[in-house]
Amino acid sequence: MQKKLKIRFDTPSLYYIPQYQPAFEELQKRGAECELIIHHKPENQQLIEKYIQTTRLPYQLVESDKLIDWYQNDKPDWIVFGNGFSHLQELPSNTKTALLYHGIGIKSCYYDPELADFDVRFTEGRFRQQQLQKLYPQAHFVQTGFAKLDPLASCNQPYEAAFNLKAHHLDPRKPTLLYAPTFYPSSIERMPINWPEAFNDCNIIIKPHLISYTHDKYKAQRERFKIWEGYNNVYLAPAEEISLLPYMATADLLISEASSALFEFAALDKPVIWLDFLKLRWSYRGPLRYRFEKRMDQTITPYRSVATHISRPTDLESVIRAELNQPAKKQKERQETTQQLIGQVDGQASTRIAAELLQER
16 A cells, blocks of 8 residues: 655744635545644644634644654645745655745745745745746746635636625625735824724725734733624634635725735735735834835836726825725726736646646656
């Protein structure tokens, strides 16, 4: 009997899991022995406990400082990472490594040299494949598309996990707005404190980034979330609901900053609002703004047209209503950007990833 391939998915943060899951499940179907290796951090104890009570995915909880020893004992055939890993040389000699990046990189670190050190890096659309191969011609890149979106591809509809508006006391007859802000640089602190009042005729889902919930320095963001949650037309996603997919499936329009979520939602051919009003730290303001520009991936700039931009909070209502009334206005831009940054949204990205890891060529 042929030995089962052991494939581990390195999980320093739970928000990597929605990107991993389609590939994880496809590999399981093909007979691989897969596990999430969740880094056990005391500050995330409660969140991890809530997650593991509901997940169907096999997992191991491993103390972060014992991770290398664990991998040395386990000797997996492959370890899949969602970001850089500075201890690649300390892994078992026969273990291969893959990078399945956790989002559509909108920061310049997407191109960091250490991210080309894996045995294979999976890329999304052809633009990123070309850019990376040009920068690191010695590295092995395989264009697969964006696995996270596989469950929302038309071939996989209906999506059973879609957010149920009625079950959460929202009105399915109303349009649904999804506000998915990132943690930094963020629009949260600059959003009007009473902004849900302007959209009483809409449902509003607020899905914060996990880091907004788990880091002490974002306490002020959490205080705003609690205020907005008090409106009857608002649902605030709790921290343990780590996947954005159920909300993306249900929403009619997404509101975010420069974030992976914005490009993911546009790939579903639904309108996106790109917020340009951000709260920046003093070290990124005025003459020091070049630091902010350096942090962000400037190759994204040509794709800004995928969204309608809002530079002032006072323009929120008028712009959002215009987008709801003309959802097809930027359809061409969404399609072109998706081809370049996301790749094929055909539900088969995870199949292509599995074929590479299992060497099914």
